[in-house]
Structures are given as C-alpha cells and as structure tokens.
Amino acid sequence: xxxxxxxxxxxxxxxxxxxxxxxxxxxxxxxxxxxxxxxxxxxxxxxxxxxxxxxxxxxxxxxxxxxxxxxxxxxxxxxxxxxxxxxxxxxxxxxxxxxxxxxxxxxxxxxxxxxxxxxxxxxxxxxxxxxxxxxxxxxxxxxxxxxxxxxxxxxxxxxxx
Numbered sequence: 001x002x003x004x005x006x007x008x009x010x011x012x013x014x015x016x017x018x019x020x021x022x023x024x025x026x027x028x029x030x031x032x033x034x035x036x037x038x039x040x041x042x043x044x045x046x047x048x049x050x051x052x053x054x055x056x057x058x059x060x061x062x063x064x065x066x067x068x069x070x071x072x073x074x075x076x077x078x079x080x081x082x083x084x085x086x087x088x089x090x091x092x093x094x095x096x097x098x099x100x101x102x103x104x105x106x107x108x109x110x111x112x113x114x115x116x117x118x119x120x121x122x123x124x125x126x127x128x129x130x131x132x133x134x135x136x137x138x139x140x141x142x143x144x145x146x147x148x149x150x151x152x153x154x155x156x157x158x159x160x161x
Contacts, residue, residue: 021085021089024081024084024085025081025085027077027081028077028078028081028082028085030077031073031074031075031077031078031081032074032078032147032151034070034074035070035071035074035075035078035122035147036144036147036151038067038070038071039122039140039143039144039147040144042063042067042140043137043140043141043144046060046063047060047136047137047140060136064125064126067126068126071122071123071126075119075122075123078115082112082115086108090104090108093161100160101160103160104157104160107153107156107157108153108157110153111150111153111154111157114146114149114150114153115146115150117146118143118146118147118150121139121142121143121146122143124139125139125140125143
C-alpha cells in the first residue's frame with residue numbers, strides 16, 4: 001500500500017516537478033544535517049576539548065562568528081523549503097487524501113513549534129548573550145534533543161505519504 005501511494009504520487013507529477021521536489025527535499029535535509037551536525041560537534045567535541053584552557057573563550061567566539069553564518073543560512077533554507085512543502089505540496093495532497101492523513105496536521109504543528117524553539121535557542125547562543133553562554137553546554141544539549149524529536153516527527157510525516 002505504501003509503495004502504491006508513492007508510485008501514484010510520482011505518476012501525478014511531470015518530471016520537472018518531481019525533480020524540483022527532490023531538490024527541495026535535498027536542500028531541506030542538507031540544511032538540517034549542517035545545523036545538527038555543527039551543534040553536535042560543538043557540544044560533544046569542541047567544548048569538551050577546550051574546557052579549562054585559557055584560550056577557550058577566544059576560540060569559541062571565533063567559532064561562533066563562523067558558525068553563525070552557517071546556522072543563519074540553514075534556518076533560512078529550512079524555513080523556506082519547509083513552508084513551501086507544507087503550503088504548496090502537502091496542502092493539496094492532504095485535501096485529496098482523506099481520513100488516512102488525520103494525524104498530519106497535529107504532528108506537523110508540533111514539528112513547527114519545536115523547530116521555532118530550536119531556532120530561538122540557536123540564535124540566542126549565537127548572539128552575545130552572556131546568560132546563554134554561561135550555560136552553553138546545557139542549551140546545546142537541549143537543541144540536540146529538540147533536533148532528534150523534530151527529525152523523528154519528520155520521518156513519521158514522510159511515512160504517511
């Protein structure tokens with residue numbers, strides 16, 4: 001049944017639409033990989049390696065400056081591709097799908113809310129906010145937990161198709 005739905009969906013798109021949607025999914029997943037991977041590297045590798053070293057604050061400040069660009073780009077790509085997929089792709093398909101897609105909207109709503117929380121924490125960590133930097137390891141761990149839940153919700157939503 002799942003393969004049948006996926007095959008039917010592919011058959012309703014012309015090749016240009018199909019590859020455009022593949023590109024959007026690749027951009028969306030790629031942006032998430034960069035953001036989650038960078039956060040994991042900071043929390044699990046870089047911060048523990050620098051702990052107690054006199055140059056820790058200087059290095060983390062330089063890393064933050066570079067990482068900020070990547071996170072801003074990732075957030076922009078995730079928001080752009082995510083909202084396009086939700087409004088232009090999922091919306092029309094949900095209208096046709098009927099009862100089998102009832103869980104979609106609540107799960108997507110939760111995914112969006114958790115994503116906004118994750119983005120807010122990430123932006124606060126990248127801004128010069130001393131209270132966030134004092135608990136950097138905790139906030140990075142919170143964001144990794146949020147990222148894991150958001151990824152799980154995305155996988156669940158993808159399987160609904």
